[in-house]
Amino acid sequence: MSKYLIVGAGALGCLYAAELARAQQQVYLLVRDTQANIQTRELAYTRIDGTQESIQVQALDTPAWRQQAPTWAATFCGIILATKAQDALASVQALAPQLPPQVPVLLLQNGMGSQQAVAQYLGGQHLVLAASVTEGAYLKAPFSPVHAGRGVLRLGAFDPEQTKAQDAAQAWVRTWPTAHLKCIYAQDIHPWLWQKLAINAVINPLTLIYNCPNGELMQHLPQVRLLVEELQTLLQSLAIQLPCTDLQTCVQEVIQATAGNISSMLQDQRAGRPTELAYISAYVLACAKQVGLTLPAHVRLYQQAQACLAIKD
Ligand SMILES: NC(=O)c1ccc[n+]([C@@H]2O[C@H](COP(=O)([O-])OP(=O)(O)OC[C@H]3O[C@@H](n4cnc5c(N)ncnc54)[C@H](OP(=O)(O)O)[C@@H]3O)[C@@H](O)[C@H]2O)c1
CATH class of the missing domain: 3.40.50.720 (NAD(P)-binding Rossmann-like Domain)
Incomplete structure (x- = not known):
């Protein structure tokens, strides 16, 4: 024992x-x-x-x-x-x-x-x-x-x-x-951590701003694709190879497999608890900054998510 x-x-x-x-x-x-x-x-x-x-x-x-x-x-x-x-x-x-x-x-x-x-x-x-x-x-x-x-x-x-x-x-x-x-x-756990981070960086703040279960993000596929493309550019700059072969497919599969779920970020926001936004979206943006990239779709999403959470800066 x-x-x-x-x-x-x-x-x-x-x-x-x-x-x-x-x-x-x-x-x-x-x-x-x-x-x-x-x-x-x-x-x-x-x-x-x-x-x-x-x-x-x-x-x-x-x-x-x-x-x-x-x-x-x-x-x-x-x-x-x-x-x-x-x-x-x-x-x-x-x-x-x-x-x-x-x-x-x-x-x-x-x-x-x-x-x-x-x-x-x-x-x-x-x-x-x-x-x-x-x-x-x-x-x-x-x-x-x-x-x-x-x-x-x-x-x-x-x-x-x-x-x-x-x-x-x-x-x-x-x-x-x-x-x-x-x-x-x-x-090497880091590619797995990054894969989960990448998926979360798309799904969690999007469900927050649309106030919807994961599955409804299928109605926002152009935005999902753009966010994933930016993450792929970042991962390439950081020389990180994810375990999955295609992040676009992977993100959409997770959206569909968890269609009825309310993301943890949205659950936390609804319950008035602090969210993990700083460790998801802000972390992605900080890494992008370090390699001289701006990720406009993620910046916009982060700002919208912050507005939902009424975070001032
Ligand atoms: N739940 C899932 O399905 C799932 C799946 C994959 C990954 N995760 C990740 O796993 C982590 C935990 O998730 P969760 O859903 O279990 O979160 P949670 O339900 O919010 O549980 C976290 C717990 O930690 C307690 N806590 C915080 N600081 C503490 C301290 N100093 N001493 C003792 N207890 C303390 C909290 O207490 P208070 O409530 O008093 O703050 C709360 O009970 C998160 O990073 C989440 O993203 C969760």
């Missing part, structure tokens, strides 16, 4: 907690509560086939982690960071003084920029792994995760040159205890 710490009791954090606990692993879920003790929490889990199950995990908050960590932290086989991108660095900083460098930290965040911030903060001693996740999950109530779409957790060393992190990524996949959530090793 291995011991996992999952940071963030949101949709993905609770999904992974539920499935790891079902696979008889010891799961500790780091929550934002204020009770500084470790407590048993019930997850009301809805599996992909619609069946429901009540699953027990251990929940704790940051003060409890700090209290226990000196004698305890090194016994974890891995830490899964399941916060939104904008919370990733702060959540690692809260744990960091008691984060043993030999325990791998797996980053699940969408978009890019938060992984770099965490890796830079932790420095070269820590084993930082990054993932591209295509599972679909949401919370129907606190601690009530619903597995809504089957996907894959693809992970690799955030720094592919760091041999120890590569070894840790391979070991993570080799020892992954549940077949219900697929886990695959990527020798």
Whole structure:
């Protein structure tokens, strides 16, 4: 039995907690509560086939982690960071003084920029792994995760040159205890992160400005094509080769496969929560700027998305 710490009791954090606990692993879920003790929490889990199950995990908050960590932290086989991108660095900083460098930290965040911030903060001693996740999950109530779409957790060393992190990524996949959530090793995770970023950079802000489910973007195909063309120019300038053979086809396939979904960005906006726009559109535009490109369609879309979110600058 291995011991996992999952940071963030949101949709993905609770999904992974539920499935790891079902696979008889010891799961500790780091929550934002204020009770500084470790407590048993019930997850009301809805599996992909619609069946429901009540699953027990251990929940704790940051003060409890700090209290226990000196004698305890090194016994974890891995830490899964399941916060939104904008919370990733702060959540690692809260744990960091008691984060043993030999325990791998797996980053699940969408978009890019938060992984770099965490890796830079932790420095070269820590084993930082990054993932591209295509599972679909949401919370129907606190601690009530619903597995809504089957996907894959693809992970690799955030720094592919760091041999120890590569070894840790391979070991993570080799020892992954549940077949219900697929886990695959990527020798270079960056093309996968970029592919997810590119897809998100088209779909998420478009669904925000049109206030529509993903599938309705098929009514805006000329705009989708233009946005993808600009991304292809950027990827070429950055010498990034995506795993998919054709990004245009790939984006349209995702739109069709997720036609009924409300994108996470639109869900967040509707719920009045911060979005990951800065780690998606703004990150793309910052990369373009670095290589001397302007991406007019993305600039316009970013401005429209900001207006929807009532962001001032
Ligand atoms: N859900 C999906 O289907 C899916 C699929 C692929 C990728 N992703 C990506 O995975 C990441 C997580 O997504 P999600 O949907 O699970 O988000 P979410 O439902 O918003 O969950 C994030 C959770 O992290 C908690 N959190 C933030 N900072 C924390 C801290 N310092 N300590 C403890 N908990 C903290 C949040 O608490 P508060 O609510 O109190 O802020 C929230 O419960 C995102 O980057 C998302 O884009 C999600």
